[in-house]
Every structure is written in structure tokens, then in C-alpha cells.
Amino acid sequence: MKTLVILAHPNLEESVANKRIAKELKKRNNDVEIRDIFSLYPDYKIDVEAEQQALLEADTVIFQYPFWWYNMPAILKVWFDEVFIFNFAFGPEGDKLKGKNFLLSFTIGGPADSYTPLGYNHFSVAEFTRPMEQTAYLAQMNYLAPIFEHGMVFIPGVYNTKEAVEERADKQVERIVKIIDELKNENPEAKIKAFVKDWFAHFDVLADDGYFNNHIANGAKLRFVEGEFIGHEGFSEWYAEIKKNIKPNNEHRIESITIAANNGHFDVDLTVKMKAETVDGNPIQLNVNENWKVEITRDNRVKIHEYRVAKV
Ligand SMILES: Cc1cc2nc3c(=O)[nH]c(=O)nc-3n(C[C@H](O)[C@H](O)[C@H](O)COP(=O)(O)O)c2cc1C
Structure with missing residues (x-):
């Protein structure tokens, strides 16, 4: 390195x-x-x-x-x-x-x-x-x-x-x-953990969708609370709506994370506490479970193939 x-x-x-x-x-x-x-x-x-x-x-x-x-x-x-x-x-x-x-x-x-x-x-x-x-x-x-x-x-x-x-x-x-x-750190778990932290830090400030799409595989299956979306276009479509409704500088707190290797991929299970404010000034608090399926590519990047979010 x-x-x-x-x-x-x-x-x-x-x-x-x-x-x-x-x-x-x-x-x-x-x-x-x-x-x-x-x-x-x-x-x-x-x-x-x-x-x-x-x-x-x-x-x-x-x-x-x-x-x-x-x-x-x-x-x-x-x-x-x-x-x-x-x-x-x-x-x-x-x-x-x-x-x-x-x-x-x-x-x-x-x-x-x-x-x-x-x-x-x-x-x-x-x-x-x-x-x-x-x-x-x-x-x-x-x-x-x-x-x-x-x-x-x-x-x-x-x-x-x-x-x-x-x-x-x-x-x-x-x-x-x-x-x-x-x-x-060559350890994939540490790499994925650092990536998850970085991913949510970008969400907190509602960063450009380019950052996220860079880590989403072509044709990835994304199941958000709002429905099912596919790949980069799907992500951008979903994210544009989110950005219309939520103010930047919100908080995603990772409460727990487990990472397990599974046939060349990794299953990442998360519980996340999210605090945000709508553009109309209403507070939102949400606890969610997230299940991601990610890959570490040959050029050593984390790519998301599946992303599922469910409210708890
Ligand atoms: C030409 C010039 C432009 C600067 N512009 C900004 C600026 O836009 N915003 C700011 O917060 N500080 C600005 N500063 C302050 C610098 O950021 C600060 O002096 C620098 O970070 C200190 O680092 P150094 O000790 O390595 O020079 C400017 C300073 C100079 C000399």
C-alpha cells in the first residue's frame, strides 16, 4: 500500500x-x-x-x-x-x-x-x-x-x-x-467497516449521488422503505426524492454491524438509527435493519450488489 x-x-x-x-x-x-x-x-x-x-x-x-x-x-x-x-x-x-x-x-x-x-x-x-x-x-x-x-x-x-x-x-x-x-489494512472486514462508516457520513450531508453510484454495482437490487429500485438509475431516482424531502446534516448512527463471508461476497447486517429533519422542519427518527450484499473488487473497492432496508 x-x-x-x-x-x-x-x-x-x-x-x-x-x-x-x-x-x-x-x-x-x-x-x-x-x-x-x-x-x-x-x-x-x-x-x-x-x-x-x-x-x-x-x-x-x-x-x-x-x-x-x-x-x-x-x-x-x-x-x-x-x-x-x-x-x-x-x-x-x-x-x-x-x-x-x-x-x-x-x-x-x-x-x-x-x-x-x-x-x-x-x-x-x-x-x-x-x-x-x-x-x-x-x-x-x-x-x-x-x-x-x-x-x-x-x-x-x-x-x-x-x-x-x-x-x-x-x-x-x-x-x-x-x-x-x-x-x-488488507482485512476485508475492516475495509467494509470503514466503507460503511464513510457511506453513512456521505448520507449525513446528502453528498452527490456520484459517490454512492461509484459503490453500487450495475443492476444492483435496492430495496428501500419507499420501494424497489435497480442499479445506478434506480439509486439516483430514489435519492433525488429523498433529497427533496430531507435536509442535509442528518445523522445515521450505526448501532450494530456484522460481516460474514458468503461465496465470494460478504453479507453485511446493520442496525441503524437515523435522525433527520424534513424540509418542512419536522423531525424524523427511524430505526432500520439493513442487509447488504457486497463485493471487494479486484481493484480493492467495495461494491454493493444488494441493499435491503426494513423499518423496525
Ligand atoms: C491567499 C490566501 C487566501 C486565503 N483564503 C482563505 C479562505 O478562503 N478561507 C479561509 O478560511 N482561510 C483562508 N486563508 C487562510 C489560510 O487557510 C491559512 O492561512 C492556512 O490554512 C494556514 O496554513 P499554513 O500555515 O500552512 O500557511 C487564506 C490565506 C491566504 C494567504
Whole structure:
């Protein structure tokens, strides 16, 4: 399991957060390759072949950068524009990144409550990262929930102390290392468990249906409380209705999970407590039993073949 970190900070000398994260990551994991793309290409002239080669050798790609103007620093945007090209990342022969994990890890200056409808940044962080999420889907990569910490800006005497920012940076490192460890784990049970957690985390925020369909097999049988649906189209049809009726930021709590191998597939049995609010402001609480039939594909992804939900 090889992890590649694309580190993008045009002023690492003066960085507190990203410098700390890069340093700690290097210390903690010696099988992680860190490519500091601004030091490699201070003139923004990317060696496309070298970058593509590094990607081909990696199983997981982590993009580490400061959140600048609700986005990534320009060097990383140039990197994507030049490296994620036709017949490499997309197009008829553009499956070179298929199945690799794609993890955004960035540091955000503003506080969490500013990234809410009434806060001064108005939109959620997930809305700002949407283009990257779709980039991963188009490249057939496995988009993982991004890792970020707020309050990462250090301006002496104005915002934060250096120690407070470094402490949050260390917390971010812990979270990255935990994901790397989870992904490394060849144990299918651990992989499925991590996947189930990720699946519901995406449901909680009503993420794009691309995430879900990426993990649903063609022609999968989906039996939801609302009826039976088939495959990607069925999922999207059902999900569009759900999104019309339920507000984002709901909660799916996994109360129990059992996983059993069954003829090359895995049966996953779950009990889940769901708390949500309808768009009209009515609370919903639901306890459900779920039975999934999943496969771990040869490129090491979890795919759902059957999904059954029943109210209890
Ligand atoms: C050019 C620039 C743009 C920034 N834009 C944002 C922003 O859109 N939202 C935000 O919360 N913080 C923003 N910040 C604050 C950075 O996110 C913060 O300084 C950075 O995460 C700290 O990481 P570092 O110590 O590695 O530089 C910006 C900072 C700079 C210098």
C-alpha cells in the first residue's frame, strides 16, 4: 500500500500548519512519499511524466494544501490541469487512476461556524470541494471524505498562537495517519467497516449521488422503505426524492454491524438509527435493519450488489 502526498504550498518557509503536517507525516510513516510541488516546480513548469509516474505507483493520493480563496493554491490547480489529462485520468483509455484512493487534506483559516448559511462564508466546506469530488469520480478514483481543521491561520498578535495552530495540525496528522492505517489494512472486514462508516457520513450531508453510484454495482437490487429500485438509475431516482424531502446534516448512527463471508461476497447486517429533519422542519427518527450484499473488487473497492432496508 503506497501513499503519495502531493504537498502544495507556495510559501512553505512561512507556513505553520502545512509545514508541521508534512514534517510529522514524514516522521510517522516512512512508506509515504511526499512531493513538495512548489519546491519541485517554482516556475510552475510541471514535469508531467514524473508526476504521472508517481501517481501510477501509488494506491492512495493525498492532496495537502492550505485553503486559499475557498480553493487550492494555484500551483496545485496547474498540477491538476496538466497531470489529469485525456487518456490518463479520463477519456476512452483514461483509466490509469481507477480505484486509487483520493484524499483531500487542507487547512482552513476561518472557524467552523463561518461555513454555515448564516456565517460569513455562507457555504459548507463540502460545497467548496465539490469540483474536486467530481474530478475524483471522473478519474474513477475513490473519493474519501476530506480531512480539514479550522482556525489554522496564525497572524501574530491577531489570530491564534503558533502553539494552538500546531496542536490542530497534529490533530489533522492523527486523522490522516488513521486513514492511511485503515486503508492499509488488507482485512476485508475492516475495509467494509470503514466503507460503511464513510457511506453513512456521505448520507449525513446528502453528498452527490456520484459517490454512492461509484459503490453500487450495475443492476444492483435496492430495496428501500419507499420501494424497489435497480442499479445506478434506480439509486439516483430514489435519492433525488429523498433529497427533496430531507435536509442535509442528518445523522445515521450505526448501532450494530456484522460481516460474514458468503461465496465470494460478504453479507453485511446493520442496525441503524437515523435522525433527520424534513424540509418542512419536522423531525424524523427511524430505526432500520439493513442487509447488504457486497463485493471487494479486484481493484480493492467495495461494491454493493444488494441493499435491503426494513423499518423496525
Ligand atoms: C491567499 C490566501 C487566501 C486565503 N483564503 C482563505 C479562505 O478562503 N478561507 C479561509 O478560511 N482561510 C483562508 N486563508 C487562510 C489560510 O487557510 C491559512 O492561512 C492556512 O490554512 C494556514 O496554513 P499554513 O500555515 O500552512 O500557511 C487564506 C490565506 C491566504 C494567504
